[in-house]
């Protein structure tokens with residue numbers, strides 16, 4: 001984009017950085033050049049009596065389990081405990097347009113030239129440029145400098161659609177599931193692919209929460225990281241559930257999802273044997289969950305992320321409870337999530353004309369493309 005400054009702290013007043021942590025925030029020392037200008041929302045999981053130290057110089061708000069219970073009351077039941085999915089509480093309390101969420105075992109990566117990667121700048125660029133979900137551009141992101149739409153790309157589709165989600169990747173430890181990690185303990189991702197691409201409409205993807213940015217105004221209510229962790233039969237499928245749900249909502253509302261750059265350096269701190277125990281039901285249930293999301297069709301009355309998510313909750317209860325009674329609880333928790341979201345994010349009224357200043361973004365695109 002002309003004049004786009006990748007170096008500075010772009011849109012620093014429009015972005016909150018959400019970090020779930022059950023460990024330590026020392027990793028933030030290395031991120032100072034890129035994250036210190038932004039406001040942090042730290043969601044402390046586990047024992048709330050433990051004091052987490054935030055490195056000096058960062059502007060932050062920190063919420064532990066006592067805070068979540070105090071703020072949400074009974075609705076706190078929808079926020080996972082002892083699972084990284086607790087991060088979605090940070091999405092709910094934020095008031096900013098954009099969220100960037102990162103795990104506490106992620107560090108600054110370097111591109112092939114040896115330059116440190118400014119993840120925020122790249123995510124903001126991804127979110128501020130259109131997506132092309134309706135027709136694949138074989139030179140990848142046509143809105144990057146030095147590339148464009150290729151021959152045969154219809155001009156009627158070149159305006160693209162608003163981008164709701166930007167999914168970044170990871171060098172070193174890739175986001176493998178426990179069985180894959182166990183059979184390939186020494187595998188490291190050394191391949192830097194210099195590409196950003198739109199995930200086509202109608203195609204799901206395994207959204208990883210460790211290097212992820214999104215537009216809260218477009219898709220926030222659909223970014224619920226599910227009910228996982230202690231007291232639940234499943235864990236570590238928080239981001240997967242959110243990714244599948246948010247993608248079908250984006251497809252329905254005409255928003256885009258991109259994956260690729262930026263990379264960060266993941267130095268995994270979790271144990272694959274522990275992970276296997278936590279995620280083993282997910283390994284089975286994903287064979288049911290994915291077809292459920294692939295086959296569902298949201299109604300045209302669902303013209304905002306909130307309405308889509310309420311309809312999705314109903315569909316979850318109707319179609320997945322036969323897989324396991326857990327999904328009935330999850331469906332109820334999805335409704336509780338929306339109720340809590342609406343309570344913390346009431347429409348802002350314009351006193352003068354009693355109109356909503358921040359009405360939910362309705363279905364539509366930069367250019368209304370005929371949905372299939």
Ligand SMILES: O=c1ccn([C@@H]2O[C@H](COP(=O)(O)OP(=O)(O)O[C@H]3OC[C@H](O)[C@H](O)[C@H]3O)[C@@H](O)[C@H]2O)c(=O)[nH]1
Nearest residue numbers: 020021022023045082083084103104105209210236270
């Ligand atoms: O009970 C917990 C466990 C973890 N966290 C925080 O969540 C972040 C992710 O934890 P971790 O780095 O241990 O997960 P990974 O094994 O690397 O796998 C992740 O990959 C992507 C997603 O982030 C997903 O959550 C994981 O599958 C980290 O910040 C922990 O401190 C927690 O809050 N509570």
Ligand SMILES: [Mn+2]
Nearest residue numbers: 103105268269
């Ligand atoms: Mn990790």
